[in-house]
Amino acid sequence: MKKWQEEGYPARLQDSLGDGVVRCRLSPRNCRIRPGQHGFCMVRANRDGQLVSLNYGRSVHATEETIETEAVFHYEPGARILSMGNIGCMLNCDYCHNWKTSQARFVADSDVFYYTPQEVVDIAVRHGIKVISWTYNDPVVWHEFVTETAALAQARGIVNLYKSAFFISEKAVEELIPVIDIFSVSIKSMDPKYYRKITKGWIEPVLAATEQVYRSGKHLEVSTLMVTDLSDGEDSARDMARFVGERLGPEVPTHFVRFHPDYKMTNTTRTPVDRLERAREIALDMGLDHVYLGNVYDTDSANTWCRRCGELQITRYGLNARRPGLTAEGTCANCGTDARIRRIPGAVPERPTTPGLPSSIRHETAGFDWQGDVRAVHIRVRNDAAETRSVYHRRLVTDGAHTDWTRIDLRGGESYRFIAAQSLPGETGVVVAVPPDCTSSLHQVFDRAHFPTTDADAGTVNADVTPLPLYVRPIR
Structure with a gap:
């Protein structure tokens, strides 16, 4: 049993079928699960006649x-x-x-x-x-x-x-x-x-x-x-x-x-x-x-x-x-027609930016160049100090230009992960700068809602088409 599977959390949406058997009512499968067994998802299980979630938290x-x-x-x-x-x-x-x-x-x-x-x-x-x-x-x-x-x-x-x-x-x-x-x-x-x-x-x-x-x-x-x-x-x-x-x-x-x-x-x-x-x-x-x-x-x-x-x-x-043509109320800035765009009430905070880096920061400690259809990376940063530290990232543009640095503050011991995606046609990549007591790693994102588990420096299967890890079919 893997560590993450060890503890179960009481699950809802279940029926007791007698003899310790339960039925999970979460999905249309309505899995019938005997004691010690799992449902199709493999994260809902029968432990001593009770349905539990193995992935809570x-x-x-x-x-x-x-x-x-x-x-x-x-x-x-x-x-x-x-x-x-x-x-x-x-x-x-x-x-x-x-x-x-x-x-x-x-x-x-x-x-x-x-x-x-x-x-x-x-x-x-x-x-x-x-x-x-x-x-x-x-x-x-x-x-x-x-x-x-x-x-x-x-x-x-x-x-x-x-x-x-x-x-x-x-x-x-x-x-x-x-x-x-x-x-x-x-x-x-x-x-x-x-x-x-x-x-x-x-x-x-x-x-x-x-x-x-x-x-x-x-x-x-x-x-x-x-x-x-x-x-x-x-x-x-x-x-x-x-x-x-x-x-x-x-x-x-x-x-x-x-x-x-x-x-x-x-x-x-x-x-x-x-x-x-x-x-x-x-x-x-x-x-x-x-x-x-x-x-x-x-x-x-x-x-x-x-x-x-x-x-x-x-x-x-x-x-x-x-949003060049949208009002704060979600209407057309030109004619006032409802744009059918819902807005979050009040101000939505933006990350602070700065043109230069503090002297304590190691300059451009990691970077990634957009390649083919891979135009986004997850950047994981970790603060190993006990006190708050700031990490920075910025975009590179053609002809050596670049944007200002965006600052992210990390509390002591915090690990944080964020996305950087190409935002303009002339953008060529992203660089990250962290202080000596912080670390960073990059992970290539293949299309939206993809969560990469492999570091970018591990490469890919076929450039910008299929990410690592590669699924290997079992030998029968």
Whole structure:
């Protein structure tokens, strides 16, 4: 047994079937679990006749990102978020880009961090972050920790975002709705056969749960991964647009997301961008109001224009957003039309910047040059001193230019992880500077909502296409 599996936390949504057998009611699988056994997710188990969660408080490293990372374009664009991911999943998608943590049997103790609900909220407050995102592998199997922590966050005025494939029961959604403010649902395909074969789940409860959220009035955005030569055709776009337009509403932001080869599906290529652009055209022609592309740079199809006067309201490049034509109230700055962009009330803090570094800082101790489609890194910094220390990072631009340094303050003993993503076409990379009693490491991010477990200096499988570690099929 791995260390992270040793302790169980009482789980909700269970039935007792007698003779010590329990049924888990968290996902549509309704796993029937005998004493000593696990459910499909491998993180909910029967211990002495009681259902327990083995991943309560077990997490990958908490990471500061931007809200665009989660396929959310219509809620406080550009906001910094605290991304929290856990261990296990109720699906097993052949192309999963977080398989090292989503599939519990592959989880290494070294990749697991331990947090209490209060510690998660304290991290967000300490770093001036207004949104906690439950993300990466999938938050469904983290149900108890998510709901309890989200309630604490709400009490501190923090918004909760739930990024999920949403293979979940109706009762579990009922428990989420009071504490979650934003739902970003990844609908893998509209083809039932595809769902069964590729995800090992089934589509009907996903669509029902998505409709349940829509009826609740909570902020909802949906996305679908366009897998090369599998789900990137025009029919896939039409089916998705039809579902959104007829069973949700045409105002729901819809994202067509570019795929990269990973896990069991590496013998292929990234989705051709022209197929994604065509999918967007089809969805717009079918009456959807807000349709975007994901994991695509250098395209206007990630921007938002006023649906009345055509004013450019929001520009997006990669995982970054600017709001040249949007008011603080979420209306068009030109004509006053409601942009259907929800804003967080009050000021949203930004990181302080400075043109130069203190003399105590070692200059540019680590760096990364954007390469191909890898245009983001997670930067992990750790303060080994007992007192507060400041670390810095800045962007490099063509012709040797650079931005000011952004400062992040770390309390004594704190480990922190944050994303740096290319924000302009002329940007070439990022550099990090830390004092002598701090350390840093870099981790390449392959597309949004990917949590890398391997250091950048380990290289990649095939440049900018498939990240390490490489899944090795077992010999039968």
